[in-house]
Amino acid sequence: MTRNTRKGFTLIELLVVISIIALLIGILLPALQRAKKNANALKDGTQLKQIHLAMTTYATSNGDRYPIPESIDRQGYTEGAPLFEGMPGDIDEERYRKNRTGAIFSILVFNATIVPDICISPNEPNGGIESDGDYHYAPTEGDQTGVNSGLASWDPSFVGTPATDDAARDGFVDDLDESILPSGGNFSYAHTPLDFASRQSRFWSNRFRAADPVMSNRGPVFTDQSSPGGAGVQVGDTPTNGTWFLAGGADTLLGEQSDALSFAGPTNSWAGNVVYGDNHVSLENAAQPESVTFTDFSTTPGERLSVLDNLFVDESNENGDAAAVASRRNAYLRMYGIDYLAGLDETSWLEPIWIDGNEELGER
Secondary structure (H helix, E strand, O other): OOOOOOOOOOHHHHHHHHHHHHHHHHHHHHHHHHHHHHHHHHHHHHHHHHHHHHHHHHHHOOOOEOOOHHHHOOOOOOOOOOOOOOOOOOOOOOHHHHOOHHHHHHHHHHOOOOOHHHHOOOOOOOOOEOOOOOOOOOOOOOOOOOOOHHHOOOOOOOOOOOOOOOOOOOOOOOOOOHHHOOOOEOOOEEEOOOOOHHHHHHHOEOOOOOOOEEEEEOOOOEEOOOOOOOOOEOEEOOOOOOOOEEOOHHHOOOOOOOHHHHOOOOOOOOOEEEEEOOOOEEEEOOOOOOOOEEEEOOOOOOOOEEEEOOOOOEEHHHOOOOOOHHHOOOOOOEEEOOOOOOOOEOOEOOOOEEOOOOOOOEOO
8 A cells, every 4th residue: 555645844945945035035125126216216307307397388478487486476465464564466575585495386286287296206205295285276365375365376385395494384474374284395306596587597497408407306415625524515616626525514414414315326425316408307426417517717817617517506616706696607406495584685595495404494
């Protein structure tokens, strides 16, 4: 009589199989994570392209200029009560204070050319930045300020930055129901500032120039010292060796440890998507793309030197005069919150900039 026997796994064989599976997971998981990161970076670039396309579409009907809140809300119908006292029809004399990130892109959402979801990068590293799930397409007197809410041009409760002193959150959008504000911000991307006509003319209009960056993933803070670990700057001369280093020391959270280093590529340097004036998107591996330069006039009189442009620093050596901010046209991309109590005037924005790692608005 033949006996049928069934041979099972021994304990050693089972452990070998488990070890092989664990090894395969260890090999494949980083590859899968990279694949997901790359897929998100591709989606992120598509979103930037869509937002910029909405800006160019808007510009075709508005003098070839992208949205400028102060021009759209000259009489304070959307935001006005905290800025001036007067009769309907009066011009808001401090309307330039509305040119913050939240207001700019809330205009596009309000016009239904973009939706709130594409304002958030799929690689967004900051948990305080999330989509506005309750955007008010028809603001009422209770949830927005303004002399006439029926003439509102955007929803002021759309907050650009997570900063505690962003104008929308800080109560300076008068009568705003703060219970409808998110705990963080509603936008992921850096953009050209609307502070001076020189930059508006070059970067904030339909010029369709392939070398002009308009928006990007947010960037960290750099130091103008010629070695790592220095204090961060927003305005400074290009280092003599031409190399910018991430800020360190007291500014390490803004520089060397900035969340903005997590959008793409390694975490010890910046890489991210940039959308240019002709609507093409490029995944750049450095904050100084080879295609973006400015002319340095601060060298020998009469000599013009082409210098790589750091997207996240306003290079004061462009015109050789650190005080001549208004005439500079180098690329500069940040997020802006606008603190209405910062003592702003039309020629100097003192504290409008928000940067990852800084709860408050940064000082320029």
